[in-house]
Amino acid sequence: MARIAGSSGPRTEEAIRRAGLQLLYTHGYAAMSLRQLAAEVGIQQGSLYNYFRNKQEFLFDLIRTHMQDLHAALDAALLREGSAAERLQRFVEFHVAYHIERPQQVFICYSELRSLEPDNLEVIVAMRRDYERKLGAILDLGRETGEFQLADTRMGTLAILAMLSGICNWYRPDGRLSTDAVQAIFTGMVLALARGEGEAAVQAPPAPLTRLAARLR
Amino acid sequence: MARIAGSSGPRTEEAIRRAGLQLLYTHGYAAMSLRQLAAEVGIQQGSLYNYFRNKQEFLFDLIRTHMQDLHAALDAALLREGSAAERLQRFVEFHVAYHIERPQQVFICYSELRSLEPDNLEVIVAMRRDYERKLGAILDLGRETGEFQLADTRMGTLAILAMLSGICNWYRPDGRLSTDAVQAIFTGMVLALARGEGEAAVQAPPAPLTRLAARLR
DNA sequence: GTCTATAGATGGATAGAC
DNA sequence: GTCTATCCATCTATAGAC
Numbered sequence: 001m002a003r004i005a006g007s008s009g010p011r012t013e014e015a016i017r018r019a020g021l022q023l024l025y026t027h028g029y030a031a032m033s034l035r036q037l038a039a040e041v042g043i044q045q046g047s048l049y050n051y052f053r054n055k056q057e058f059l060f061d062l063i064r065t066h067m068q069d070l071h072a073a074l075d076a077a078l079l080r081e082g083s084a085a086e087r088l089q090r091f092v093e094f095h096v097a098y099h100i101e102r103p104q105q106v107f108i109c110y111s112e113l114r115s116l117e118p119d120n121l122e123v124i125v126a127m128r129r130d131y132e133r134k135l136g137a138i139l140d141l142g143r144e145t146g147e148f149q150l151a152d153t154r155m156g157t158l159a160i161l162a163m164l165s166g167i168c169n170w171y172r173p174d175g176r177l178s179t180d181a182v183q184a185i186f187t188g189m190v191l192a193l194a195r196g197e198g199e200a201a202v203q204a205p206p207a208p209l210t211r212l213a214a215r216l217r
Numbered sequence: 218m219a220r221i222a223g224s225s226g227p228r229t230e231e232a233i234r235r236a237g238l239q240l241l242y243t244h245g246y247a248a249m250s251l252r253q254l255a256a257e258v259g260i261q262q263g264s265l266y267n268y269f270r271n272k273q274e275f276l277f278d279l280i281r282t283h284m285q286d287l288h289a290a291l292d293a294a295l296l297r298e299g300s301a302a303e304r305l306q307r308f309v310e311f312h313v314a315y316h317i318e319r320p321q322q323v324f325i326c327y328s329e330l331r332s333l334e335p336d337n338l339e340v341i342v343a344m345r346r347d348y349e350r351k352l353g354a355i356l357d358l359g360r361e362t363g364e365f366q367l368a369d370t371r372m373g374t375l376a377i378l379a380m381l382s383g384i385c386n387w388y389r390p391d392g393r394l395s396t397d398a399v400q401a402i403f404t405g406m407v408l409a410l411a412r413g414e415g416e417a418a419v420q421a422p423p424a425p426l427t428r429l430a431a432r433l434r
Numbered sequence: 435g436t437c438t439a440t441a442g443a444t445g446g447a448t449a450g451a452c
Numbered sequence: 453g454t455c456t457a458t459c460c461a462t463c464t465a466t467a468g469a470c
Contacts, residue, residue, distance in 0.1 A: 008435055008436085009435075012435080012436095026331075027247075027331070028245065028247055028331060028332075030244075030245055030247035030248035031247035031332070033462075033463065033464085034463080034464065034465090035462085035463080035464095043435090043436070043437090044436070044437055044438075045464090045465095046436080046437075046438080046439090046465085046466080046467090047435070047436050047437070049464095049465070049466080050435060050436080054464075054465075055464070055465095082419075083418060085418035086418045086419050088418070089417060089418045089419050090419070111328060114243070114244070114245060115245075115248070149409075150406075151401075151402045151405050151406075152394075152402050155394075155399070155402050155403070155406070156406065158383060158384075158387055159380045159383070159403065159406055160380075161383070162379050162380050162382070162383025162384075162386070163376045163377075163379050163380040163383075165379070165383075166375060166376070166378075166379025166380075166382075166383075167375075167379075169379070170375055177369075177372075182372070184368075184417070185368045185369050185372050186372070186376065187417060188368050188413075188416070188417070189367075189368075189372070189373065189376055189410050189413075190410075191413070191416075191417070191418065192366075192409055192410050192412070192413025193406050193407075193409050193410040193413070194409075195409070195413060196405075196406075196408070196409025196410070196412060196413045199405070199408075200306060200401070200404055200405070200408070201300060201302035201303045201305070201306045201408065202299075202303050202306050202307070225453055225454085226453075229453080229454095250444075250445060250446085251445080251446065251447090252444085252445080252446095260453090260454070260455090261454070261455055261456075262446090262447090263447080263448075263449090263454080263455075263456080263457090264453070264454050264455070266446095266447070266448080267453060267454080271446075271447075272446070272447095
């Protein structure tokens with residue numbers, strides 16, 4: 001993976017981003033050393049400081065850039081017209097495709113929030129809230145038009161995002177299903193979730209189960 | 218948080234587990250120092266080695282113990298009779314309650330898999346697969362009886378687990394909803410997901426969306 | 435922009451007294 | 453079982469030559 005020593009400027013910057021992404025994905029922020037990063041790029045460790053002021057700034061830039069790309073791509077893909085179901089389908093297709101194409105970036109943006117210093121974290125969390133709101137607006141619309149029967153649109157938002165974002169934890173390009181197939185299957189599941197009334201199968205209260213779990217704590 | 222110096226044996230062991238859980242949850246394995254851990258417990262750092270051979274063994278024990286508890290609690294709660302819908306409802310109620318009661322343990326068991334050495338990871342992944350299979354069996358049963366219309370039960374398993382496990386990322390005891398309310402809402406969403414056919418709202422292929430996302434990469 | 439060299443701090447783990 | 457003291461490795465970040 002080592003590059004030619006002496007390669008300069010933009011090429012090095014891009015190499016650092018790529019290698020950093022891979023190392024963050026594999027080892028995590030705290031376990032990724034700048035010596036490793038420099039070795040992957042093919043430069044000496046001190047030279048990295050020509051590209052960022054410190055390790056934290058490097059992480060923050062990587063995450064913020066990804067969140068900006070995500071928003072831009074969503075805005076380009078999302079329908080502003082059509083039924084709520086159509087918009088939801090577009091959202092799912094977009095989100096699935098984006099997560100399948102950038103599993104590393106997506107994973108880091110979830111898993112390394114804890115590694116951000118408070119001020120930086122605040123910025124990213126705000127961007128994430130905006131993204132959630134765009135899905136929330138679709139679910140709210142669907143409830144107004146009667147297309148969706150969700151008991152709670154906020155919980156629906158969180159459930160759908162968790163379900164879709166989980167894809168980057170198991171999807172493999174050489175796996176059983178193509179991107180299109182995954183998109184189709186998840187679109188079906190999300191639409192069913194949003195439309196269905198999902199009345200309970202059993203009426204008995206779940207309290208005893210909770211106690212059981214507590215006993216084993 | 219410091220405890221009385223000189224406290225011995227089982228009390229210290231329990232204190233180490235509790236403090237370790239908190240530190241792993243807050244900072245992660247790589248960023249958690251044994252000096253921090255010892256300080257939280259109220260002992261000196263060297264004394265920790267009376268309770269584990271090294272840091273890795275401590276993490277592994279914590280995760281393995283949690284997975285064992287999870288399996289035992291599920292087996293105690295899961296119906297072996299009844300319709301697939303009833304069993305699925307029980308599964309969701311159990312899983313939600315368990316995750317709400319132990320958000321830290323659950324979070325660590327997902328986020329620190331990367332910190333396990335290969336042999337240890339293998340053990341945990343096998344336990345996790347067993348857990349997934351128990352949900353998968355319910356979905357398969359439902360498809361055989363015609364209760365469920367899932368396009369792909371394996372994807373259904375992954376989707377449901379991601380959706381439910383995401384709860385520990387946002388649930389707060391002092392939040393808007395009680396445990397019972399969260400259980401009821403998620404039961405409804407999961408049952409709707411499993412039952413619904415979820416035909417697409419739009420027939421057009423999603424290929425252009427994928428290209429759009431790629432353009433912004 | 436890259437290199438070498440190093441400061442300064444912190445980490446996991448061990449040894450031996452009590 | 454807990455303490456003190458320490459070894460040795462590794463880390464981020466900086467300084468200055470080329």
